[in-house]
Amino acid sequence: VATRPLPYDPIAESVRSWRAAGWGDEAPGMALIVSIMRVHQIVLSRVDASLAPFELTFSRFEVLMLLSLTRSGELPLNRIGERLQVHAASVTNSISRLEDAGLVERVSHPTDGRTTLARITPAGLQLAHAAAVRLNADVFGDVGLDDDAVSTVVEALRQLRFNAGDFVDDDG
């Protein structure tokens, strides 16, 4: 953790200041945005700490996991970017690192010479599994909220993602 616990909730304090400045109407939105920023920081540091023994970052773990859950174990780079919602340059970076570690290899696409496939290696498969087990135990198994709150938040954030145009299918 970066610093010691504060004697007060910094976000509640920001809301008070925002209201005092005459921006009461937008205070709830401000609180939501800042809460997301802070919680992101917290969970990212947890995840990275849990993954550190495997020399994986969360970004690379996501790529590895996505490949490991694919029937053939391979996927075009651009589809990885779409699915994970990251820039093509980030995918290139992640794949290169995973390739250096021997967890993934680049393969030519059989019919389209423009696209490159990433294929997970046996070592990659094994590490993906081990890392997932570890992450489940360290982080996912207890995120610091009761089950009801978890599902409520997940649903609300799904709504937010949908409204942001992340995806178009709005069943459930």
Next chain:
Amino acid sequence: VATRPLPYDPIAESVRSWRAAGWGDEAPGMALIVSIMRVHQIVLSRVDASLAPFELTFSRFEVLMLLSLTRSGELPLNRIGERLQVHAASVTNSISRLEDAGLVERVSHPTDGRTTLARITPAGLQLAHAAAVRLNADVFGDVGLDDDAVSTVVEALRQLRFNAGDFVDDDG
């Protein structure tokens, strides 16, 4: 936005895969973490886009806003880091950039030679106000969730932050 909308919810898809892999118990926690990661990315890009005309990032805006809401307009760098929950190195970086832009200036602490104060300038005050108005209009005023959902999520995330040891005062 980085990519076009997907025809399905990528997180719901991950949950299905996670269950299929036999990790059903931890699937909700996984969904929460991934949701936070993705929503963070969305709101950060919105905020940065809104702040771009001012040549401010959200980190620097937060510093500027914190100073502008202070009675004296100045604060020790370490207190800025505590309040914003960021590393001292990040504060140094932010303050240097704000100083380069003439929005803040470094001042020696009157009694403690170790600490440096950041003081907001008149230009900084003016820009902080303009940026806040803009952010309220562009982002905070409509975050893409109804009011009930916003307060529910904010409260749940407060709980998560509290459980993470971010702060110790648990009233409200």
Next chain:
DNA sequence: GAAGATTGAGAGTTCAATCTTC
């Protein structure tokens, strides 16, 4: 010795520009 601040290294992200292939 401890606290506050800074610096340099390393990782990730995005964007713009470039190259190859359809």
Next chain:
DNA sequence: GAAGATTGAACTCTCAATCTTC
């Protein structure tokens, strides 16, 4: 010309190490 991938530049964040001052 458009799509896919890569590269380089610019930014932020964190960590470890260093310097100054209490």
